[in-house]
Amino acid sequence: MKKALNHYALLIIILGFIITITSCKHTPQKKETVKNHKNLTKPKNNAAQQSLSKAFKGYWYAGEAEISSYKLEQARYGEIRQGNAILIYVTEDFLPKAQVKADSQNPNNTSVLKLNTTKSFNTGIYPYSIMQSTFYPVLNNQHALKVSVSMQEWCGHSYMQLNNKNNFDITLHSYFEGEEDQNITVKKSILENELWTQVRINPKSLPTGILEIIPSFEYFRLKHIDIKAYKANAKLTNNTYTIQYPNLNRTLVIHFTPDFPHKILGWEETFKSGFGSKAKNLTTKATLLKTIKSDYWNKKMKIHKNLRDTLQLN
Template sequence: MKQLLILSLVFSLLGCSGASQRSINYDAFGEYWYQGKAELNSYELEQYRYGEKRVGEAVLIFVTEDFWRDKQVKLDEPQANESDAQKVLKLNMTKKFITGIYPYSMMLSVFTPVYDSIPAVKVTASVQEWCGQTYTQLKRNNGKYKAQLFSYFERESDQQLTLDAIPEDNLWTLLRLHPRQVPTGEVKLIPALLDQRLTHEQLEAEEATITIAPATESMAGFAATELQLLTVKYKAYPRTLHIFYTSAFPYQIAGWEEIRRLEGGKEEVSRATRKATMMIDYWTKNKNKFEPLRRKLKLDN
C-alpha cells in the first residue's frame, strides 16, 4: 500500500513538472526500483595510486528517493511538500584500498531526476586518508553547475567555479535509467570527481567522445553476448572510462575500467569486477545481528 501511494504521488507530480519527461518504460522501472529497497553491488577493486596497483573493494548502491528541488537535499516528508518533491535515482559509490601503511576511503554520490529530463541535480565526492580530507560538490543551477572544492592541499585550498558541461559521474545513473538516456558522440564533460581528486588536475569542462557498443569480453559471470560497453574517451584529459553493463533491464553494472594515460605512452588500468549483488532495505539492517549480510555481499571490511 505504501508503495502504491508513493507511485500515485510521483505520477501526480509529473503533471506539475515544467521539465520534459524521460522516455522510459516506467512500468518495468517502477516494479524494480519502487520496492522500497536498494540495489547493493560489491566489486573486487584494482586501483592504481602512487604508481602501483592496490587491491581493495568498491560498492555501488543504487536507490530511488525523494529530493527537495530547491534545497537539493533528501526530502523526508514528500507528502507534505508535494510541489518541491522530485524523484531521483541516487548512486552512492565507495572505494576502499590501502596505500602502504595507510588507507584510502573514497565516496561519490549522484542524484539524477527520474522523470525530469535534465542531468544530475547534484554530485558530491569526498576522500579521506591519513594526510587529510577533501570534498567536492556540484549543484545544478540555471543549466550550469556551481562547483565547490574544499581541500587541505595549499595549492588547491577552497575554490568556487561555474562549469557548463555534463558530469561524467552522471553517466552511471543515466545508464541505469536507460542506456538511451546517455548522450553519445562528442560531448563536453566534467571529469569524474574521484579521479580528479587522485590526479589533482584542474576541475574544468573537457571535450570527450562517448560510445556504446556490444562488449567483446565476458565479465563477472556474464557472457560477452549479455553485456554492452559504454566508453568515455577524453581528447586532452588523460582518461578513458569503460563501463560494462547488462544489455537488458535493469542494466546492472558488471564492472568497469579506468585508464590513465601517462607520459611516454604508458597506461595505468584500474579495474572493478562484480562479486555479489543484493536488493535490500539496508537502512533497517543496522544491528549487529545483520553483519552476516556482509558475507553474502562478499565484503572483507
C-alpha cells in the first residue's frame, strides 16, 4: 500500500511539472498580426490607424527586405561630396518595453516597418559613415518607438538614441566638448525620421501645414544644434513631400512613386554648409540607382558579393 502511494505521489509531481512548462509557452502569431500600445505612445495629429491591405502584407511580410541604392551628392564643409546612400526597409517584431527587436513572436510584440539609412562619402583624405535607424509601427497611428543615429569619421564617433516612453528620452554620446554623455527629455512631437517610413505606409496621412517637427538625427549631429522641435511648414503633392524649417534655413524634399509601395525615388536637402562668413546654401541630392528585395541577412558569403554589383555599390 505504501509503495502504491509513493508511485501516485510521483505521478502527481510529474504531471504538475508538465502543466507548469506548458503554461509558460506563447502561441506563435502570424507575422502580419499587429498590436497598438497606447500606454507607450500618443496618437499622431494627422495619422489615422492604418488597416493592412493584402498588397501591403504581400509586399512587406514576404520574409525579405527592400534595399534601394542612391547616388549621393552630400553637402559638407561648404563643398559637395560624392558618395552613396542606401535605404533598407524591413518589417520586424518589436518589444515596446525593452525597445529592441523581438527574437520570437508573442502577444506583446508590435509590428514595425524599420528603416535603416546609411550614407558613405569622403571629405578630403578622410571618410564619413552615417547610419540612422527608425522603428515605426505599421498601424501608422503612433510616433516611432525608437530612433538612433551613429556617425563615424577620423576625428571620432558619436551616437544618439531616442526611446519613446512617457516623453521622448534621448541619450547622446559624443567626442565633442560640451556634448559628452547627455540625457535629454523632449516633449513628444512629429519626428522627421518617422516621416520617411510613413511615406511607405500611406503618404496621404503625412502631416501638412504649420507644424512643430524634430529634425532628422543626422542633421542634429552634422549641425550640433539644440535637440528639440522646430517650426516647420509641410506640403504634400501627388508624389513629393516638402518640409521647410524657416528658423533653420533648411528645406527637405522627398520624391516617391504615387502608387504602392510608394518607393523613394530620391531627395534634396538644402541648408547652410561651411564655416562662418564663408558658409553658403548647398543642396544634398540622392538619386535612385537600383532597388531589390532580398533576405540580405542570409547573403553573407563571398558568392553573394555580386548583389553589391546589382546595387551599383562597387
